[in-house]
Amino acid sequence: MTWRARLTQIGVALAPIGLTLVMTMFILLLAGADPFEAYGNILSGAFESPKKIADIAVAMVPLLLCSAGMLVTFAAGLWNIGVEGQMIAGALMTTWLVESLTAPAGVILPLSVVAGLIGGALWGLLVGLIRTYGGVNEIFAGLGMNFVASALTNYLIFGPWRPPDGATMSGTDPFPPSAWMPLLGTTRASLVSILLSVIALVGVWLVLRGTYWGLKLRAIGRNIRAAQRLGVSTHRNMILAFIVCGALAGLAGSLQTTAVYRRLIPQISGGYGYLSQLVVLLSGLRAEWVPLVVFFFSAVQVGSPRLELRMQLDSSMGGILQAGIVLFFLLVRGFRERWRAPERPKEE
Amino acid sequence: MKIQLRDIYKYFGPVRANDGISLEIESGVIHGLLGENGAGKTTLMKILSGYQSADRGTILLNGRPVHFRSPADAIAAGIGMLHQDPLDVPAFSALENLALGSPGGPFLNRARARRTLETLGRRFGFSLDPDAPVSSLTVGERQQLEMVRLLALGVRVIILDEPTTGISAPQKALLFQALHQLSQEGLAVIFVSHKLEEVQELCSRVTVLRQGKVAGELRAPFATDEMVSLMFGQALGTYGRRPIPLGEIILQVENLTVRSPRLELNGVHLTVRAGEVIGLAGLEGSGQRLLMLACAGLQKPHGGRIILGGQDVTGRPYTTFLRHGVAFVPAARLEEGLVPGLTLREHFALAGDTRGFLIRWDEADARAAQMIADFNIVGQADTRVEALSGGNQQRALLALLPERLRLLILEHPTRGLDIASSRWIWHRLLERRERGTAILFTSTDLDELVEYSDRIVVFSGGKMSAPLETSRVTVEELGYLIGGRGL
Numbered sequence: 038m039t040w041r042a043r044l045t046q047i048g049v050a051l052a053p054i055g056l057t058l059v060m061t062m063f064i065l066l067l068a069g070a071d072p073f074e075a076y077g078n079i080l081s082g083a084f085e086s087p088k089k090i091a092d093i094a095v096a097m098v099p100l101l102l103c104s105a106g107m108l109v110t111f112a113a114g115l116w117n118i119g120v121e122g123q124m125i126a127g128a129l130m131t132t133w134l135v136e137s138l139t140a141p142a143g144v145i146l147p148l149s150v151v152a153g154l155i156g157g158a159l160w161g162l163l164v165g166l167i168r169t170y171g172g173v174n175e176i177f178a179g180l181g182m183n184f185v186a187s188a189l190t191n192y193l194i195f196g197p198w199r200p201p202d203g204a205t206m207s208g209t210d211p212f213p214p215s216a217w218m219p220l221l222g223t224t225r226a227s228l229v230s231i232l233l234s235v236i237a238l239v240g241v242w243l244v245l246r247g248t249y250w251g252l253k254l255r256a257i258g259r260n261i262r263a264a265q266r267l268g269v270s271t272h273r274n275m276i277l278a279f280i281v282c283g284a285l286a287g288l289a290g291s292l293q294t295t296a297v298y299r300r301l302i303p304q305i306s307g308g309y310g311y312l313s314q315l316v317v318l319l320s321g322l323r324a325e326w327v328p329l330v331v332f333f334f335s336a337v338q339v340g341s342p343r344l345e346l347r348m349q350l351d352s353s354m355g356g357i358l359q360a361g362i363v364l365f366f367l368l369v370r371g372f373r374e375r376w377r378a379p380e381r382p383k384e385e
Numbered sequence: 386m387k388i389q390l391r392d393i394y395k396y397f398g399p400v401r402a403n404d405g406i407s408l409e410i411e412s413g414v415i416h417g418l419l420g421e422n423g424a425g426k427t428t429l430m431k432i433l434s435g436y437q438s439a440d441r442g443t444i445l446l447n448g449r450p451v452h453f454r455s456p457a458d459a460i461a462a463g464i465g466m467l468h469q470d471p472l473d474v475p476a477f478s479a480l481e482n483l484a485l486g487s488p489g490g491p492f493l494n495r496a497r498a499r500r501t502l503e504t505l506g507r508r509f510g511f512s513l514d515p516d517a518p519v520s521s522l523t524v525g526e527r528q529q530l531e532m533v534r535l536l537a538l539g540v541r542v543i544i545l546d547e548p549t550t551g552i553s554a555p556q557k558a559l560l561f562q563a564l565h566q567l568s569q570e571g572l573a574v575i576f577v578s579h580k581l582e583e584v585q586e587l588c589s590r591v592t593v594l595r596q597g598k599v600a601g602e603l604r605a606p607f608a609t610d611e612m613v614s615l616m617f618g619q620a621l622g623t624y625g626r627r628p629i630p631l632g633e634i635i636l637q638v639e640n641l642t643v644r645s646p647r648l649e650l651n652g653v654h655l656t657v658r659a660g661e662v663i664g665l666a667g668l669e670g671s672g673q674r675l676l677m678l679a680c681a682g683l684q685k686p687h688g689g690r691i692i693l694g695g696q697d698v699t700g701r702p703y704t705t706f707l708r709h710g711v712a713f714v715p716a717a718r719l720e721e722g723l724v725p726g727l728t729l730r731e732h733f734a735l736a737g738d739t740r741g742f743l744i745r746w747d748e749a750d751a752r753a754a755q756m757i758a759d760f761n762i763v764g765q766a767d768t769r770v771e772a773l774s775g776g777n778q779q780r781a782l783l784a785l786l787p788e789r790l791r792l793l794i795l796e797h798p799t800r801g802l803d804i805a806s807s808r809w810i811w812h813r814l815l816e817r818r819e820r821g822t823a824i825l826f827t828s829t830d831l832d833e834l835v836e837y838s839d840r841i842v843v844f845s846g847g848k849m850s851a852p853l854e855t856s857r858v859t860v861e862e863l864g865y866l867i868g869g870r871g872l
């Protein structure tokens with residue numbers, strides 16, 4: 038690569054960050070706040086103590102798991118917007134297990150992980166079936182199933198799983214301590230969760246690169262008709278992709294109940310499912326970039342509540358930062374492709 | 386107008402598509418650009434018409450250097466190109482397509498477009514229905530539409546890239562006549578082709594490209610030998626077709642009905658034996674594709690039966706047909722046959738044994754290396770298939786087929802390929818035939834049908850003729866049948 042090409046590459050990588058900073062700076066100025074103070078607050082809010090850094094790890098776990106799952110469905114050319122619902126389904130399955138089984142931690146914790154995987158997988162399977170056999174676009178199928186999952190959560194929290202002294206928006210009663218994932222020291226982070234999410238991402242990376250199944254998914258994603266002619270059974274593999282993605286999302290939901298909230302709350306998915314779509318887009322569908330993006334998103338997530346505390350700004354500034362960077366990333370890439378490829382025929 | 390191309394270079398990675406080409410083209414002349422597949426013709430013409438930029442080299446118009454940054458620039462300078470694959474917007478009507486490309490305000494000027502279409506159409510004898518959606522037009526009609534569009538934009542140089550591929554004989558005659566007329570009116574016509582006869586018939590000058598370089602320039606009258614040796618660097622060998630005894634019955638089609646939104650194929654009976662080659666003749670869209678798709682298990686029939694090796698497989702899924710040793714090689718290679726974005730190695734991994742979890746890359750690599758050598762594919766194991774030339778994509782498709790097949794169904798197996806590649810492809814197909822594979826294929830090239838088929842069936846408007854023994858039929862008779870007479 039020539040140094041010019043390399044410079045362009047660096048420019049293209051940094052431009053979205055610069056543009057996002059400029060945009061948020063304007064918004065902050067309009068809100069009458071000092072942008073640099075705000076950025077400083079986010080940074081200190083995210084990194085000032087080991088505890089905060091552990092909080093970043095806590096936020097990274099569901100994002101890593103959901104993004105890993107999304108990489109699988111994206112490889113097959115499917116936009117699984119249903120991860121949110123699949124996360125919820127995993128949490129519900131885990132809660133059901135905890136509610137109905139009394140056992141020592143050594144039994145219930147491994148089972149809770151399995152329950153999360155199964156719950157999410159089932160929800161993914163449903164989306165997959167609706168998509169392949171019902172002929173409904175997976176985005177609509179996924180959105181529909183998300184609504185069903187959150188309605189079901191509310192019903193369970195206010196119905197069968199209602200605490201004895203009355204249902205509230207704060208969810209079920211806390212789980213018995215045997216169903217609490219152990220945490221690291223005095224932090225909120227769980228080593229098991231971290232390990233599981235790292236294993237999931239590495240596993241997905243390996244599967245997509247090096248296995249027949251991964252290759253088949255990529256073939257389906259790029260040309261479903263040709264893949265079929267080459268003997269790939271497209272329906273089965275697409276459904277499997279939904280199942281695997283759902284299982285990982287379900288695991289994320291399960292860990293939110295056992296390691297973070299220690300109960301089922303109404304908004305158990307916390308929007309991580311939707312946020313992970315942004316993560317995967319920003320990573321350019323490449324597993325290698327996911328950890329970095331997830332780290333950035335999580336740091337913003339952990340750091341931005343400080344804006345509210347110290348500067349009376351709304352903490353949604355964090356969301357604007359996250360969404361802005363994705364938007365500008367896509368814009369810069371789009372412009373670059375147009376600018377780079379005048380040879381492309383007009384209609385492409 | 387005089388066009389000079391000077392030292393044009395264009396590399397695609399290791400592929401030297403254009404390797405220092407210089408060329409002069411004058412007005413009032415039909416200038417042929419001849420070369421086998423992958424010689425670099427399309428690339429050179431895309432550079433001249435602003436679709437691609439050269440790595441190096443200059444274009445001079447009347448002695449002045451020009452830089453085209455888009456096709457619109459080139460059209461403004463009077464240079465327009467008709468592509469090998471039409472680029473129009475299929476859902477629009479012919480009229481809208483024409484109006485889309487015209488200069489003017491933000492609104493489509495339908496009335497003016499209609500007038501243009503009528504005047505120009507009349508001048509060249511094109512009968513185009515202005516309101517027909519482009520998707521319903523034949524390749525030939527789309528081409529006529531595109532020509533009218535370019536002429537309406539005032540081009541003085543018109544480039545046609547392999548324009549006779551996929552059009553009917555009358556359309557071809559009309560096209561050639563129009564080109565003569567245009568050159569007499571002082572336009573420069575550049576006719577890109579790999580077909581010797583067409584160049585001989587039409588052009589008064591020809592430049593032959595070989596491997597990205599100019600192999601030579603000739604003036605009419607052209608000697609075939611000379612053209613061939615410039616194109617290939619050597620004379621062609623023929624492979625010939627040995628008669629072989631036919632084997633057991635492989636395929637029985639009984640009273641088959643297949644429907645598509647546009648056509649119904651009705652009452653088809655056909656029996657095919659091991660080692661037999663059946664040519665499916667007819668204008669495109671007469672039902673051949675429906676029969677092929679049904680026999681490959683890719684389209685469910687509405688009636689009748691399909692029996693493979695004695696077993697009724699009517700309505701069974703594609704995988705059942707695969708298991709019975711049936712394979713289909715589509716004409717749209719990158720749309721239906723290969724997966725753009727995946728490498729040759731990945732294709733061979735997919736087409737091989739995919740049982741197990743981890744990809745056995747050593748196996749896939751060995752297979753890719755062997756097939757690349759065996760099928761003379763110009764490319765490496767890690768070449769993505771979309772970077773291969775059409776001929777090499779076709780070779781790759783054939784290389785991906787399973788070793789043992791009972792029935793091989795091919796749609797236009799040599800479309801867009803030069804003579805040497807076509808012969809080679811047929812050499813490989815006939816080898817399979819000698820091992821007992823039955824072959825069904827379509828072609829619009831009557832010579833190809835007569836040369837390689839044992840029997841030919843002719844399709845016309847959803848009807849299939851009784852099979853004709855090739856030894857007793859002539860190209861002229863076939864022409865009549867295809868035109869719908871005698872069915």
Ligand SMILES: Nc1ncnc2c1ncn2[C@@H]1O[C@H](COP(=O)(O)OP(=O)(O)O)[C@@H](O)[C@H]1O
Binds near residue numbers: 397400427
């Ligand atoms: N966009 C591209 N990317 C990579 N290789 C290309 C591309 N276009 C053409 N080539 C390669 O350049 C060579 C010349 O192709 P082309 O100009 O299409 O030849 P022709 O029109 O004479 O058949 C071929 O080997 C082809 O594979």
Ligand SMILES: [Mg+2]
Binds near residue numbers: 428
């Ligand atoms: Mg070409």
